[in-house]
Amino acid sequence: MSTYATAGATRPGRPRVIPRAASAAAPRDEILNVAAELFVNRGFAATSTRDIAEKVGIRQASLYYHFAGKPGILAELLELSVRPSLEKVERIEGECPGDIPEAALYLLALIDVETLATVPHNIGKLYRMPDVRNSEVFEEFEPELRELTAAYGRLGAAVVSGPVAATVGVDQLGGLLVQAVEVVIRIRSGGEEITRAHGQAIAATCLRICGAPEESIARSAVTADDLLLRFAEQRQA
Amino acid sequence: MSTYATAGATRPGRPRVIPRAASAAAPRDEILNVAAELFVNRGFAATSTRDIAEKVGIRQASLYYHFAGKPGILAELLELSVRPSLEKVERIEGECPGDIPEAALYLLALIDVETLATVPHNIGKLYRMPDVRNSEVFEEFEPELRELTAAYGRLGAAVVSGPVAATVGVDQLGGLLVQAVEVVIRIRSGGEEITRAHGQAIAATCLRICGAPEESIARSAVTADDLLLRFAEQRQA
DNA sequence: ATTATCTATAGATCTATAGATAATGC
DNA sequence: ATTATCTATAGATCTATAGATAATGC
Numbered sequence: 001m002s003t004y005a006t007a008g009a010t011r012p013g014r015p016r017v018i019p020r021a022a023s024a025a026a027p028r029d030e031i032l033n034v035a036a037e038l039f040v041n042r043g044f045a046a047t048s049t050r051d052i053a054e055k056v057g058i059r060q061a062s063l064y065y066h067f068a069g070k071p072g073i074l075a076e077l078l079e080l081s082v083r084p085s086l087e088k089v090e091r092i093e094g095e096c097p098g099d100i101p102e103a104a105l106y107l108l109a110l111i112d113v114e115t116l117a118t119v120p121h122n123i124g125k126l127y128r129m130p131d132v133r134n135s136e137v138f139e140e141f142e143p144e145l146r147e148l149t150a151a152y153g154r155l156g157a158a159v160v161s162g163p164v165a166a167t168v169g170v171d172q173l174g175g176l177l178v179q180a181v182e183v184v185i186r187i188r189s190g191g192e193e194i195t196r197a198h199g200q201a202i203a204a205t206c207l208r209i210c211g212a213p214e215e216s217i218a219r220s221a222v223t224a225d226d227l228l229l230r231f232a233e234q235r236q237a
Numbered sequence: 238m239s240t241y242a243t244a245g246a247t248r249p250g251r252p253r254v255i256p257r258a259a260s261a262a263a264p265r266d267e268i269l270n271v272a273a274e275l276f277v278n279r280g281f282a283a284t285s286t287r288d289i290a291e292k293v294g295i296r297q298a299s300l301y302y303h304f305a306g307k308p309g310i311l312a313e314l315l316e317l318s319v320r321p322s323l324e325k326v327e328r329i330e331g332e333c334p335g336d337i338p339e340a341a342l343y344l345l346a347l348i349d350v351e352t353l354a355t356v357p358h359n360i361g362k363l364y365r366m367p368d369v370r371n372s373e374v375f376e377e378f379e380p381e382l383r384e385l386t387a388a389y390g391r392l393g394a395a396v397v398s399g400p401v402a403a404t405v406g407v408d409q410l411g412g413l414l415v416q417a418v419e420v421v422i423r424i425r426s427g428g429e430e431i432t433r434a435h436g437q438a439i440a441a442t443c444l445r446i447c448g449a450p451e452e453s454i455a456r457s458a459v460t461a462d463d464l465l466l467r468f469a470e471q472r473q474a
Numbered sequence: 475a476t477t478a479t480c481t482a483t484a485g486a487t488c489t490a491t492a493g494a495t496a497a498t499g500c
Numbered sequence: 501a502t503t504a505t506c507t508a509t510a511g512a513t514c515t516a517t518a519g520a521t522a523a524t525g526c
Contacts, residue, residue: 250478
């Protein structure tokens with residue numbers, strides 16, 4: 001979204017009837033940003049292309065130069081909200097030593113909480129909305145969502161203790177863990193700021209759901225912190 | 238909804254173009270039932286009056302004989318989803334001896350879970366949907382929702398232990414407890430059946446949120462079960 | 475007479491396309 | 501020439517009202 005987008009400056013094209021601020025982001029990003037806010041706060045179906053255009057400060061028809069209508073915008077927003085989580089889960093599964101699944105799960109939860117906490121306008125809410133789930137573009141993302149849940153399930157299954165394994169199936173487990181992590185979405189929409197403490201509490205909850213004993217949770221918290229540093233370094237490199 | 242509504246039989250009025258089943262509920266209830274399902278599963282804004290009418294088996298215009306359009310239907314559904322909880326919280330606050338707030342809170346959670354579990358089509362979801370929250374009729378229900386949260390806050394505050402009181406304000410507490418209880422909505426929409434065990438787990442969670450010690454939770458569970466029986470008896474009388 | 479439906483339709487959106495226009499950049 | 505906007509508008513909904521009609525019930 002507000003990545004270092006080709007900023008305001010003067011650019012080709014007919015000027016807007018309401019002049020754009022010199023500080024404005026690239027038009028595409030302006031639209032995505034406004035649409036994200038409206039979709040989340042008013043609902044997808046309840047937001048018209050006119051609403052979006054008005055708030056951006058352009059004419060309704062001008063949207064279609066940048067996007068294939070509301071569905072096109074939604075598709076991009078959904079992508080923005082799943083992709084980062086998916087990339088991280090792949091890295092964690094690939095690079096974490098298999099002998100410490102607790103720490104891997106803890107780390108994943110920690111990172112995912114952070115992603116959901118920083119994604120613009122709490123767009124993690126989108127795939128909970130029924131009008132979004134019924135939209136055509138959603139179908140494309142369902143596999144990605146399933147893959148995310150499946151990854152949580154795999155990591156969780158490696159942690160799970162006897163009594164838990166007896167009660168909760170592997171399929172269910174992924175869902176439970178994702179749910180636990182998505183509490184951040186709720187907390188955010190309550191207006192609360194997400195802190196490191198939130199992340200740790202949620203990550204710990206994930207381990208408890210798998211039936212991990214408390215000592216193991218404490219250990220994983222430390223290990224995950226180490227791993228987190230390594231991850232951050234690799235990012236910069 | 239499907240209360241023992243004046244059933245099918247023959248009734249005055251021009252016949253429907255698609256004849257109604259002899260077993261059908263009263264027309265008002267047929268409409269409420271269909272609308273509840275569509276609002277919850279497709280979204281409020283995404284459902285048109287035509288969609289509702291079609292599924293009921295009447296013409297779009299005929300809806301207006303029974304309701305003041307979509308907002309009118311929504312108003313009634315919101316009422317149906319808050320009213321029962323509100324009535325119960327009043328009774329519990331009025332009749333529970335003030336010296337056992339733990340049991341009272343436990344009982345409230347237990348009863349509320351049951352209400353949310355049995356309300357038709359999981360309509361507890363409605364007031365989480367942004368298009369519903371922005372509708373005009375929602376404003377009327379916001380006070381009722383606040384009252385419900387406030388009641389949870391009062392009961393919770395009577396339970397709360399020192400360390401929790403230091404961290405979480407009374408205002409927040411109500412919200413936290415309501416959130417905890419509303420997990421049933423999520424569980425239901427995951428397709429899972431709600432059991433007594435769910436209710437007990439959630440009620441216990443509420444006490445833990447208040448910082449109640451485990452012995453007190455176990456005791457409250459027993460006491461609440463007694464109270465529950467008394468409540469059920471009074472209902473029948 | 476009353477009730478519950480119907481048919482028909484006006485008026486208000488809302489989406490999406492066609493074609494014009496005003497900038498920049500070469 | 502390319503880009504990003506504009507204006508204008510057709511066609512598709514969608515809501516809500518007016519007035520007709522086909523039952524039952526007295």
